[in-house]
Amino acid sequence: MTTVDLTQSSVRELNQALHDLPKDATGEWTVNGTKGEHAVACGIDAPLDVTINGHAGYYAAGMNQQANVVINGNVGVGVAENMMSGRVHVKGNASQAAGATAHGGLLVIDGDAAARCGISMKGANIVVKGSIGHMSCFMGQAGCLVVCGDAGDALGDSMYEVHIYVKGTVKSLGADVVEKEMRAEHIEELGNLLSEAGVDDDPANFKRYGSARNLYNFHIDDAKL
Amino acid sequence: MCGIVGLYLKNPSLHDEIGKLFAPMMVAMTNRGPDSAGFAVYGDEVSEGIKLTLQHEEADYLWHELQAELESTYGGAVQMDVYSEAGAAVLKINASEEGIRSYLETNHPEVSVMSVGVSIEILKGMGLPEDVITRFGLSGMKGSHIIGHTRMATESAVTTEGSHPFTTGMDLCLAHNGSLSNHNRLRVELQREGIHFNTENDSEVAAGYLTWRLQEGDTLKQALESSLDVLDGFFTFVVGTQNGFAVIRDPIACKPAVMAETDDYVAFASEYHALADLPGIENAKLWEPEPATVYSWGGDAE
Known part of the structure; x- marks a missing residue:
């Protein structure tokens, strides 16, 4: 196991050491002394197990590929932004834009996530055990956003094809978002995500939301494709 | 960009250490604002008269010499505490706000009045936060609450006058991260109400708006709630009054904010790492302030 203390070495040194590993490298890394530093463990591309002890700043575990990153603390803006694969698990709360533009992998947040959670997500799955803030999943394109608590204003505004599942209340739906029927495939999909995220709950307690596909971008009558 | 930090001490036994606790918070915000820095510290309250923070190029x-002149003019003891490396001084005088302001304006137009009140001192200057706070000896300061700002200028020039925090009334200060888009019209409207402005800066207009509402009888909380309807733009504000401390974010909440509270203090920062060295932070209640919601502490803030 490799242990890095960020009060002794820089984030740049940590990230460079992670980047220097081959794509098939395995092993355990522990990062201590984060003190809210930004960009901790960004850009990993190897199936490592990384544990971050303490609160992290912006973009923690951003652009992750393959790695399993656990953060024992809160995170700032943009945790796991643009994640491609792997898994990022935040044991505390997350600030704004958690999982922004993420293409793949699973982001689990044990606490709450602030505004714009899953903004423009492109295929990742996000499970938030608490609540999420306003404008979450704005222009979300693909993947699933699961919320065990409540959602703030304008959920899913101008979204495309993300599957949004919310157990609690939704303060308001964004433009062109509607509640949709929970069919068998959705119960199955949500059940799998809940169990993957370690949530013991019945998918039948959730509601599904998605795009009504009525915005102009779904009806481009003059496009010559 | 800009960084804001604030610290409100609930436990009076920490008052002697406020500067020591706060200095690292300012330095941690250097990356968000390397152009200039400033802070407003509340403490060392005068029992009679008022105190002014003055600055000279x-x-x-x-x-x-100014002190001797004021003593002979006002016929009484006048105290002048000088920050010798910073071109600043704190003047304690038994005079009315209008009286001393107009005397200085007429006889010493080269002296800028940075703050007026019974408790507040606003100290600011150009350069890296670490250099600015060293010039003022922040680490040794005492007080009950303190608000700081590190600036990356967008709306107006990098000058001492354009640095935050801003004030437009007795013991009021405001630090702002963001930008306002309707400040020009609002400034004219507030000028008609008798509010004076020293700069072209958008943030000073927000401070002026609060001063006006407080003069009209609003509590700080009411004034901040009404500012949500009046101010157009992006903002996270941290506001101080003689006994109060408040935080508000615009309804979109574009600008970052994180808060921590323990039995001893309430702390605010643009980014968590400015809070990371506070005592007891590992067990503090940590949260991100909700958009369009006023958070306030202390006597006149409720």
Whole structure:
């Protein structure tokens, strides 16, 4: 196991050491002394197990590929932004834009996530055990956003094809978002995500939301494709 | 960009250490604002009269000559505490706000009045936060609450006058991260109400709006709630009054904010790492302030 203390070495040194590993490298890394530093463990591309002890700043575990990153603390803006694969698990709360533009992998947040959670997500799955803030999943394109608590204003505004599942209340739906029927495939999909995220709950307690596909971008009558 | 930090001490036994606790918070915000820095510290309250923070372009300005002149003019003891490396001084005088302001304007137009009140001192200057706070000896300061700002200028020039925090009334200060888009019209409207402005800066207009509402009888909380309807733009504000401390974010909440509270203090920062060295932070209640919601502490803030 490799242990890095960020009060002794820089984030740049940590990230460079992670980047220097081959794509098939395995092993355990522990990062201590984060003190809210930004960009901790960004850009990993190897199936490592990384544990971050303490609160992290912006973009923690951003652009992750393959790695399993656990953060024992809160995170700032943009945790796991643009994640491609792997898994990022935040044991505390997350600030704004958690999982922004993420293409793949699973982001689990044990606490709450602030505004714009899953903004423009492109295929990742996000499970938030608490609540999420306003404008979450704005222009979300693909993947699933699961919320065990409540959602703030304008959920899913101008979204495309993300599957949004919310157990609690939704303060308001964004433009062109509607509640949709929970069919068998959705119960199955949500059940799998809940169990993957370690949530013991019945998918039948959730509601599904998605795009009504009525915005102009779904009806481009003059496009010559 | 800009960084804001604030610390409100609930436990009076920490008052002697406020500067020591706060200095690292300012330095941690250097990346968000390397152009200039400033802070408003509340403490060392005068029992009679008022105190003013004064600034002069020249670091070796002869403040004691001004002190002697004011003593003979006002016929009483006048105290002048000089920040010799920073071209600043704190003047304690038994005079009315209007009286001393107009005397200085007429006789010493080269001296800028940075703050007026019974408790507040606003100290600011150009350069890296670490250099600015060293010039003022922040680490040794005492007080009950303190608000700081590190600036990356967008709306107006990098000058001492354009640095935050801003004030437009007795013991009020405001630090702002963001930008306002309707400040020009609002400034004119507030000028009609008798509010004076020293700069073209958008943030000063927000401070002026609060001063006006407080003069009209609003509590700080009411004034901040009404500012949500009046101010157009992006903002996270941290506001101080003689006994109060408040935080508000615009309804979109574009600008970052994180808060921590323990039995001893309430702390605010643009980014968590400015809070990371506070005592007891590992067990503090940590949260991100909700958009369009006023958070306030202390006597006149409720």
